[in-house]
Amino acid sequence: MCEKTNTTWRDLAQNLHEEGTPVEEICSKVYEEFGSAFKAKDSSARTVKRFLRETFGAASIAPPPKTFEEQVSERRDKILSSEAAKQDKKLLTKIAVTEMIIDSIRDVVRERPFRDIKPFEVKVDRNYSEETIVLMISDIQAGTYISKESSGGLNEYNWDILEKQFVQLYKGLEEIVTRHKQVAPISSLHVHLIGDIVEGYDIFKGQTRQIDREITEQAIGVKDLLCEFLIKTLYLFDKVHVVAVPGNHGRIGSKGENLHYVSWDYIVYKWMESELKQYDRITWQITKSWWQMDTIYGFNFLMFHGDDIRSWQGIPYYGIDRAAKNYTELLQLIGLNYNYLELGHFHVPSELPGVTTEKFINGCWPGGSLYSMKGLVTANYPVQKLFAVHPTQGVTYRYPLRLTLPKKGKK
Ligand SMILES: [Mn+2]
Structure with missing residues (x-):
């Protein structure tokens, strides 16, 4: 928990941001302590983010830059999933063609x-x-x-x-x-x-x-x-x-x-x-x-x-x-x-x-x-x-x- 006294959710958000806490974590901590101040969790996150953006600028709510390894792994997943989709398409075509052959044989x-x-x-x-x-x-x-x-x-x-x-x-x-x-x-x-x-x-x-x-x-x-x-x-x-x-x-x-x-x-x-x-x-x-x-x-x-x-x-x-x-x-x-x-x-x-x-x-x-x-x-x-x-x-x-x-x- 924060050592400083936070009387409002804004104080808490501001202090956490200054300590370098990631934006998503700020949102959930704010909701944890001041949940009653908001209608629902997702609307609280939107409100907190808007506050941070207005106070510290747009960069304050940007996700942390990805490491090289993270970028590589993301790219890899993307390639694999598009390859899988291609394979699926090939397989579907093959199954369809095979069924057409079976149908025509059955007919004769x-x-x-x-x-x-x-x-x-x-x-x-x-x-x-x-x-x-x-x-x-x-x-x-x-x-x-x-x-x-x-x-x-x-x-x-x-x-x-x-x-x-x-x-x-x-x-x-x-x-x-x-x-x-x-x-x-x-x-x-x-x-x-x-x-x-x-x-x-x-x-x-x-x-x-x-x-x-x-x-x-x-x-x-x-x-x-x-x-x-x-x-x-x-x-x-x-x-x-x-x-x-x-x-x-x-x-x-x-x-x-x-x-x-x-x-x-x-x-x-x-x-x-x-x-x-x-x-x-x-x-x-x-x-x-x-x-x-x-x-x-x-x-x-x-x-x-x-x-x-x-x-x-x-x-x-x-x-x-x-x-x-x-x-x-x-x-x-x-x-x-x-x-x-x-x-x-x-x-x-x-x-x-x-x-x-x-x-x-x-x-x-x-x-x-x-x-x-x-x-x-x-x-x-x-x-x-x-x-x-x-x-x-x-x-x-x-x-x-x-x-x-x-x-x-x-x-
Ligand atoms: Mn032969």
């Missing part, structure tokens, strides 16, 4: 009309044990456009060619399976969808000039082609099991922005599952994980797309080997072991040996891209891998199913 999802398909009968004249067929489908990159002119005639790719490739893939599958059915019963197909089903549009610079369909049309179109392909496989197999993982081309948002399943590949898979609901001979194994395991006769097939394995030019043998070993260790966490590893992404159809695991790398659909041909001077024949699993031997025969038939040599 219809169950495919059911066709009662009976498998073709093939007479088996030997009594070998049954086998199961695995077909790897990946790196379709639906929507890729390569003109004959821009590649100097080395390659040509567009949606028409993609449709023809689906026809050829079925023909190849039918030819190989019917052939093998003559010596051993084959009743199940496992389709392993290993990502990059759509081409996308913003995975690399200038990609919008190398596609012939928007991303939405890529997804809708390839979903239709895959659904029809799967229905047709019911002519060859009693049961079809589909296992799916996403790739990197269908990712939504820039790299690392969203989780791996925020992808057009995942949308296509879930969409196919809904459309083919009536086909109970087709079963689905779709998860939000980037990897999946399929078990056939007790043999475990691990699959993931492969875009996390660094590569430069062709197949990164050491990278794949290291990844395979790391997965062996990682899967120990949940007590899993695998016998075979399946990858997409690298476009070079190959089979790599290992001590306990064999690795299968799938081919791609568009063949050589402008980047691979001009930059890396390489191209690959468009193939997808098929292999058979034997109940005790594991994987036995394997075929590259060509999507485009090879040209015969000229004389």
Whole structure:
């Protein structure tokens, strides 16, 4: 308390000011002691301030100058709050766009009309044990456009060619399976969808000039082609099991922005599952994980797309080997072991040996891209891998199913 005697609130205010008390403190002390002299607290503060201003000048009620640190911290808060507002706005836009996409998908999802398909009968004249067929489908990159002119005639790719490739893939599958059915019963197909089903549009610079369909049309179109392909496989197999993982081309948002399943590949898979609901001979194994395991006769097939394995030019043998070993260790966490590893992404159809695991790398659909041909001077024949699993031997025969038939040599 003040040592001087203050008979009026004015004396108190004046004395406190002369002692250097901050103006807000003066106001509250005055109200504490002479509250009854005022109508209310806020009006008392106004009256006190007016008195101080009239007696000591305007500067007397100015707040104390801010320290450098205070100014910095104030500025920082301002930047942070305006940044937060910007982020909020971005997030709102994203949510709105996502909801628009979901709405438009909901409008077009219809169950495919059911066709009662009976498998073709093939007479088996030997009594070998049954086998199961695995077909790897990946790196379709639906929507890729390569003109004959821009590649100097080395390659040509567009949606028409993609449709023809689906026809050829079925023909190849039918030819190989019917052939093998003559010596051993084959009743199940496992389709392993290993990502990059759509081409996308913003995975690399200038990609919008190398596609012939928007991303939405890529997804809708390839979903239709895959659904029809799967229905047709019911002519060859009693049961079809589909296992799916996403790739990197269908990712939504820039790299690392969203989780791996925020992808057009995942949308296509879930969409196919809904459309083919009536086909109970087709079963689905779709998860939000980037990897999946399929078990056939007790043999475990691990699959993931492969875009996390660094590569430069062709197949990164050491990278794949290291990844395979790391997965062996990682899967120990949940007590899993695998016998075979399946990858997409690298476009070079190959089979790599290992001590306990064999690795299968799938081919791609568009063949050589402008980047691979001009930059890396390489191209690959468009193939997808098929292999058979034997109940005790594991994987036995394997075929590259060509999507485009090879040209015969000229004389
Ligand atoms: Mn890829």
